[in-house]
Amino acid sequence: MNDRSSKLAADPLTDILRGLRLEGVEYGRWELKEPWNIEFPAQATARFYFVGQKACWLRQPSGEWVELRCGDAVLLPRGVAHALASEPGAKSSPINGYEIKQICEKVFCLSTEGCRPGTLLFCGSMYFNLDGLHPLLGMMPDVMRTTELEAHDPGITHMLETMAREVKLERVGSAGIVARLADVLAAIIIRSWVERGCGDSSGWVAAVRDPKIGKVLAAIHLEPSHNWTVEALARMMGASRSGFADRFAAIVGETPARYVTQVRMHQARQWLVRDRLRISVVASRLGYDSEAAFSRAFKRVIGHPPGHFRTADRQSAA
Numbered sequence: 001m002n003d004r005s006s007k008l009a010a011d012p013l014t015d016i017l018r019g020l021r022l023e024g025v026e027y028g029r030w031e032l033k034e035p036w037n038i039e040f041p042a043q044a045t046a047r048f049y050f051v052g053q054k055a056c057w058l059r060q061p062s063g064e065w066v067e068l069r070c071g072d073a074v075l076l077p078r079g080v081a082h083a084l085a086s087e088p089g090a091k092s093s094p095i096n097g098y099e100i101k102q103i104c105e106k107v108f109c110l111s112t113e114g115c116r117p118g119t120l121l122f123c124g125s126m127y128f129n130l131d132g133l134h135p136l137l138g139m140m141p142d143v144m145r146t147t148e149l150e151a152h153d154p155g156i157t158h159m160l161e162t163m164a165r166e167v168k169l170e171r172v173g174s175a176g177i178v179a180r181l182a183d184v185l186a187a188i189i190i191r192s193w194v195e196r197g198c199g200d201s202s203g204w205v206a207a208v209r210d211p212k213i214g215k216v217l218a219a220i221h222l223e224p225s226h227n228w229t230v231e232a233l234a235r236m237m238g239a240s241r242s243g244f245a246d247r248f249a250a251i252v253g254e255t256p257a258r259y260v261t262q263v264r265m266h267q268a269r270q271w272l273v274r275d276r277l278r279i280s281v282v283a284s285r286l287g288y289d290s291e292a293a294f295s296r297a298f299k300r301v302i303g304h305p306p307g308h309f310r311t312a313d314r315q316s317a318a
Helices: 012-018 135-139 155-169 174-195 203-208 213-222 230-237 241-252 256-273 279-285 291-302 306-317
Strands: 022-032 037-040 046-053 056-059 065-068 073-076 082-085 101-104 107-111 119-128
Touching: 012 174, 012 203, 012 213, 022 174, 046 155, 046 174, 073 174, 107 174, 119 155, 119 174, 135 203, 155 174, 203 213, 203 241, 213 230, 213 241, 213 256, 230 241, 230 256, 241 256, 256 279, 256 291, 256 306, 279 291, 279 306, 291 306
Parallel strands: 022 107
Antiparallel strands: 022 119, 037 082, 046 073, 046 119, 056 065, 056 082, 101 107
């Protein structure tokens, strides 16, 4: 058994999750006087909320309002458009219409005059290290609430209690501590969702959990820059090239070569957008002989040439 194969655990999904990371972009401690209703546009990063004092309401992408009680936490993994309000009928206003003050690095405060004993929220924006088109991220529901997971993961309750204490105390350094707790809690929410079956036993998750194909998928996702060939992947599964290709296509719904290319191009987009690497560097990392060959493959999978993302990045920074 080679070193690459020996790294893969009995559960391939566990291996893929080991590579899942959340990185906090910014956090906020918000004190809000009733009535209030804040509209949040869609964003590339995930959003996280913890209700530290007094219940409020969340309008989901479906338009349905759900109540968030004191002590509840919610993760919107794809940062979909939504609203938070003291009550569903309150007059709404966009988040960019509020004055937000910086408390410390990456932590901001939104406070309305005379808000106590109003709603106290702790919020955060977080980056996944996965591309937005990663199958695991795409399968996650728009909204993930701790109330739906606590019965299956008692550790969530303890985390929520700790966050509640820190949010209310306003001690020196509490904002930074709550920010770290938010990162951990968001990761626990995702882990609990996965352990409960990801809400779906079919599709990509079922493919990952296949005893043989799952090992192959995990290897591809763990090392997307590796030069995977159909022959190498077939050896990993212990099958002939044709037998492996047929089984892979039947379970995953894509040929092995196409799937590998998709994963590699999704990783390339991460390097271009998040890490701001030059196109030539990304092409080299993925083993392409020329920038032109890489660009053709990238556009075929993503729908835009790599230069599109570099231009968009420069415009957003202007």
